Amino acid sequence: KAGVTQTPRYLIKTRGQQVTLSCSPISGHRSVSWYQQTPGQGLQFLFEYFSETQRNKGNFPGRFSGRQFSNSRSEMNVSTLELGDSALYLCASSFVRFGDTEAFFGQGTRLTVV
Amino acid sequence: QQQVKQSPQSLIVQKGGISIINCAYENTAFDYFPWYQQFPGKGPALLIAIRPDVSEKKEGRFTISFNKSAKQFSLHIMDSQPGDSATYFCAASYTDKLIFGTGTRLQVFP
Numbered sequence: 353k354a355g356v357t358q359t360p361r362y363l364i365k366t367r368g369q370q371v372t373l374s375c376s377p378i379s380g381h382r383s384v385s386w387y388q389q390t391p392g393q394g395l396q397f398l399f400e401y402f403s404e405t406q407r408n409k410g411n412f413p414g415r416f417s418g419r420q421f422s423n424s425r426s427e428m429n430v431s432t433l434e435l436g437d438s439a440l441y442l443c444a445s446s447f448v449r450f451g452d453t454e455a456f457f458g459q460g461t462r463l464t465v466v
Numbered sequence: 467q468q469q470v471k472q473s474p475q476s477l478i479v480q481k482g483g484i485s486i487i488n489c490a491y492e493n494t495a496f497d498y499f500p501w502y503q504q505f506p507g508k509g510p511a512l513l514i515a516i517r518p519d520v521s522e523k524k525e526g527r528f529t530i531s532f533n534k535s536a537k538q539f540s541l542h543i544m545d546s547q548p549g550d551s552a553t554y555f556c557a558a559s560y561t562d563k564l565i566f567g568t569g570t571r572l573q574v575f576p
Contacts, residue, residue: 356509385563385564387566393568394555394566394567394568394569395510395555395566395569396566397563397564397565397566400563407561408561408563410563442509442510444509444564454500454512454515455500455512455564456511456512457502457509457510457511458509459507459508459509460509
């Protein structure tokens with residue numbers, strides 16, 4: 353079956369702009385989580401959605417937001433981009449919750465803010 | 467309290483040797499402890515996972531040792547191979563989110 357698909361794979365944006373990243377989970381998976389990966393901080397949890405509801409949120413500013421659609425696809429939006437937002441953004445999907453079933457990660461979207 | 471501390475940051479091992487990566491946590495609410503392997507340009511992939519009611523789990527050359535009282539767990543890679551060269555992340559889960567360690571870059575030389 354198809355894996356987790358993230359689009360686009362690469363993005364270059366200017367400071368102050370906004371960006372939207374997309375994630376299509378594995379068919380049948382209802383939980384989608386987003387992570388920010390940077391060399392210094394590792395994988396930082398952004399938020400998790402299940403059946404269109406945000407169940408958990410990490411410690412990121414309000415500029416980071418997300419949503420999930422009825423088909424479980426999810427989008428993540430970052431407004432007023434800062435240089436420090438440059439990172440690999442990873443999406444992971446799971447059937448129910450990460451503690452009970454495996455989380456599958458996409459290849460990520462590499463965002464560069466200049 | 468939600469942190470997972472991982473060490474070492476990098477590890478160099480000879481082919482055939484044992485690679486050991488350690489993690490520690492504080493929050494006793496964590497109930498699932500997976501290890502993820504990440505190759506360059508790829509997302510992390512689940513390698514092996516353990517629950518706190520088990521002290522050890524082995525899958526092939528990979529073993530997790532879990533010490534509940536010390537709140538520590540470790541990954542042992544036996545007979546390390548060059549193909550094992552990757553970044554390894556420990557993680558802990560509760561309330562539907564995974565908290566990751568900072569990662570260990572493993573290099574296995576022939």
